[in-house]
Amino acid sequence: MPSCKDITNHTSEYLDRHMPWHKRIGYWLHLLMCVHCKRYVDQLKLTISTIGRTQDATPPDVSDEQIKDISKCLQEQMAKTDRE
Amino acid sequence: MATPSLPSDEILIPKLLARDELAYNQIVSAYHGLMVHLARAIVGSAIADEVAQESWVAVLRALPKFERRSSLKTWILRIVSNTAKSRLRHESRTVNLGDALEDSPIVDPSRFKANAHWATPPMNWHADTPDALLSRTELSECISSTLSLLPPVQRAAITLRDMQGLSMEDICKVLEVSESNGRVLLHRARSRIQQAIEEHLKR
């Protein structure tokens, strides 16, 4: 059975389901019995979804105009490469 | 942009190689925002656009040699990551993976008893949704500033996983790290933010 410290060291693996099943069972049993770790894991889960909701989380908007500019500039650059 | 949905890699790649204008527009429309987003995580917003532009040129030059061992998207993001990292090196800022994997504890050891069980357990946040949490004064600023203090590779990992939703496998290809190192980077980054939230709520 993992200790509370072990629980905090492997929370992402548990939440992202990257944990082998035998470790997962021990982890899950610990969470059934330990309210503190249950809270810790819930808070990491909440942290992750909150990160996804902050301003930094959204890729910048690219306008149609920018897309055309970049695309045109790249086409010109590649045409130049083709000639070389 | 009202571009029709992006065609599959199999269809798109030959068109890009043939310098098809619509294909260029489609691919720029689909990935430019994500590329700038990732570049920002590694080099900061001041030069992120420049890094993305530079990456596009590298992508198109290397495309004839693309071996399709990953999706085109993953391969493009890997080029962005490498362009951004070499840019950091140029400015003699480090992209030291060792620092980002540093062996410092996830939770302050003084919060545990000798038997590794909690002595100072997590406090109650009185919030169980992101909205409830983000309604706290300046919490979103606190998250932003904590993100800005993370080592660049950790910030890249969290951007790719928790913001862009890539799989761990793709993230490791993009950042060129092993699966176990990728997980460590991500968990450290998330834990730092969790800790910052807790400290912020204590105030």
Ligand SMILES: [Zn+2]
């Ligand atoms: Zn526990």
